[in-house]
Amino acid sequence: MKKIIFCIIGFIMLSVSASRAADIIPDKYWAVPAVYAMDEEITWYFDFGSTSPSVLPDGSPLYMWIWAPNNPTNDIIPIDYEGNRIWKITFTPTTFFGLTQDEIYAHSDHAFNFLLRSANFDDYHTGTLVIKTNTNYVGDFAASGEVWTYYSTEDNNTQAIPGKKVYPASNVSILFNANVAPGFTDAAAGVKGVHMHSGYNNFADHTIEYHSWETTGCYPQSACYTEFKHLGNGIYKKDLVPYEYFQALEEDEFSNFEFLFVQDDWSATTSNYVVYAADVPIPPPPSLYFFPLKISLNDILVISRENNNRGQFLSYTITGGSKTISGNMTGSSPMALQRAFVNLVEEFKGMNISSLTATIKDQNDNEIYSGDIPLVIPD
Amino acid sequence: MKQIKYFIESLLLFLSVFIFIRCADTDDGSYVSPITISEKTNGDWHLLSITQIDETAKKAGLNPSEMFLTDQFEFTTFGITLNVDVDGNPTSYAVSGNAPDIFNEQGYWSLDTDFPQTNGTPPTILLYGDAAKTQQAGKLNITSMPGATPEMELKLTRTSNNVPFVSYQIKLTKTN
Numbered sequence: 360m361k362k363i364i365f366c367i368i369g370f371i372m373l374s375v376s377a378s379r380a381a382d383i384i385p386d387k388y389w390a391v392p393a394v395y396a397m398d399e400e401i402t403w404y405f406d407f408g409s410t411s412p413s414v415l416p417d418g419s420p421l422y423m424w425i426w427a428p429n430n431p432t433n434d435i436i437p438i439d440y441e442g443n444r445i446w447k448i449t450f451t452p453t454t455f456f457g458l459t460q461d462e463i464y465a466h467s468d469h470a471f472n473f474l475l476r477s478a479n480f481d482d483y484h485t486g487t488l489v490i491k492t493n494t495n496y497v498g499d500f501a502a503s504g505e506v507w508t509y510y511s512t513e514d515n516n517t518q519a520i521p522g523k524k525v526y527p528a529s530n531v532s533i534l535f536n537a538n539v540a541p542g543f544t545d546a547a548a549g550v551k552g553v554h555m556h557s558g559y560n561n562f563a564d565h566t567i568e569y570h571s572w573e574t575t576g577c578y579p580q581s582a583c584y585t586e587f588k589h590l591g592n593g594i595y596k597k598d599l600v601p602y603e604y605f606q607a608l609e610e611d612e613f614s615n616f617e618f619l620f621v622q623d624d625w626s627a628t629t630s631n632y633v634v635y636a637a638d639v640p641i642p643p644p645p646s647l648y649f650f651p652l653k654i655s656l657n658d659i660l661v662i663s664r665e666n667n668n669r670g671q672f673l674s675y676t677i678t679g680g681s682k683t684i685s686g687n688m689t690g691s692s693p694m695a696l697q698r699a700f701v702n703l704v705e706e707f708k709g710m711n712i713s714s715l716t717a718t719i720k721d722q723n724d725n726e727i728y729s730g731d732i733p734l735v736i737p738d
Numbered sequence: 739m740k741q742i743k744y745f746i747e748s749l750l751l752f753l754s755v756f757i758f759i760r761c762a763d764t765d766d767g768s769y770v771s772p773i774t775i776s777e778k779t780n781g782d783w784h785l786l787s788i789t790q791i792d793e794t795a796k797k798a799g800l801n802p803s804e805m806f807l808t809d810q811f812e813f814t815t816f817g818i819t820l821n822v823d824v825d826g827n828p829t830s831y832a833v834s835g836n837a838p839d840i841f842n843e844q845g846y847w848s849l850d851t852d853f854p855q856t857n858g859t860p861p862t863i864l865l866y867g868d869a870a871k872t873q874q875a876g877k878l879n880i881t882s883m884p885g886a887t888p889e890m891e892l893k894l895t896r897t898s899n900n901v902p903f904v905s906y907q908i909k910l911t912k913t914n
Contacts, residue, residue, distance in 0.1 A: 648802075650790075650792055650802060651790065651791075651793075651794065651795065651805075651903065651904045652792055652795050652903075653792075653794050653898070653903040654904065655896060655903075655904070657840060657841075657896065658790070658840070658904055659807060659810070659838065659840075661805050700807070700810045700811070702838045704838045704839050705839075708839075735898045735903055736898060737896045737898055738897045738899065
C-alpha cells in the first residue's frame, strides 16, 4: 500500500514539474542593441503578451536562473517589469559574469542558458531560454573587410538572433570599419569620430544631417546625436530605432533610410548607403555601361546607368584632347534608367586622340564613375 | 466504198488540225535587259529608322548589343540621293539633313555587282571620295533590296584590323 501511495505522489510531482517546464515562454525576446560587444551594456526584453495573466499577472515579479556561462550570484536574479506585459533585464555581460569577452565566446555552451520563473515559490512556473553567443557579430564584421553592415532584431520573432529585416520600430545596429574606408585614417586611429548624415526615404523626408558645428548638447542633427560609438580598433557602431532616430511617426511612410559615414568635421566621407524596409524589395545594384564596347570617333557613344537611387540625377563630362563637353543623363523613369547619347562625330571630329576621359556624377557631386574610354581606329 | 469514206473523213480531220497549227504565229518577243541593282537603288531615299549595333557585344552574346538611334539628334532628317548617268550607271551621291555624319556627306558610288548574287552575299554600295572612284571611303551592304515595297536597308560596318566592332542598320524609303 505504501508503495502505491509513493508511486502516486511521485507521478503527481513529475506531472507538476513537467507542466511547469513550459509554462512561461515569452512570445518573443530580443536584445537592445541588436548587436553588442560583450563589454557593452545590453537590455534583454521578454514579451509575455500571450501568457495567461493567471500564470503570470501583469507586473508580477519575475526571476532569472542562469547557469551558462556561469551563475554570477548563485541565486535567482530579479528582472524588471517594463509594462505592457514586457519584462527586461539590463546588464553588461563581462562584468555580469566576471568573464572577458574571449572567455564568453570560448565557453563550451556558446550560449546564455537560463530559465525564467515566476515569483510564487509554492506554485512557480518556469521556461528555459537559450541565447546563442557563438556568433561574434562585431568580431566577424571586423574580419570580413566590409566597410559597413547592419543588423536588426526583427528577423526572428522568437529568438534574439540578429537579422536584416528593418521596420520603423526595429532595433537596428549599424557597424562601420574605419580601417577599410578610404580617408578615415583618423577615425581608424580613434583620433576622430564618425557621424551619420542621413534621411528617411532617400533623404526625401525626416533628414537627420550631421551639423558638425553643433557641439553643445545632444539633440537631432547635433554632433553628439549623429555620432557613432567607437568599439575600439577602428570599429564603430550606431544603435537606433528608425522612426525614433528620424523624429518620424511609426506609421509614416518608411521605405528606407539612406546615409553616409562622415569623419569629424567632414574630413572624410563615404558613398551613400541604403537600409531598406523589410517589406520593400531591395532593388538590384546600380549598373553603368558604355555602348558600344569598342568605339571610334566616328560613332555615337551611349552612356547608360540602370537602377539609380530615388531622386538621383546624373550628368556626364567627357574630355578629349583640349575639348571638354558635358550634359545630363535623362530617362522617363530615372530610377530605372538614365541615358545620354553623345555625338562623338560632331564633338571630336578630326582630333588626333586615342582616348576620352569620362566622369559621371550625381546632382550632389557624388562621383559615380571616372575613367578612360579607349578609341578604336577604324580600317 | 465504206473504207474510202473513212479515209476521206480522217484526211479532212487531219487537214483541219493542220490548218489551225499553221495559223498560230509564234511570238518570241523583243529583247529586254534584266533589271540591275542600280536601277532599283538609285534615287532619293529618306530614313525610316537607324539602329547602332555593337558587333563586339553581339559576337560575345552580351546585352545590350543594339541601340535605337532614330529619335536621337536629327537622324529623322537623314536622306541620301544616289545618282546615275543616262545609262543607269552609278555616279555621285549626296547626304541631306542634319543627322550626324556617320559616313561622308557626299562623294561617288558604285556597286560591287550589277545583279543579286546567287550565293546570298548582300550586294554592296561602294563609296568613294573621288569621281575616278579610286579612293574608297566606305561601303554600305544592301541587306534588304527594294521590291514591291519601295524600302531598302543598308548596313554600314566599321572594322578594326578587319574585325567588325560597330555597325549601323539604316532603313530607308524611296521618296523619288
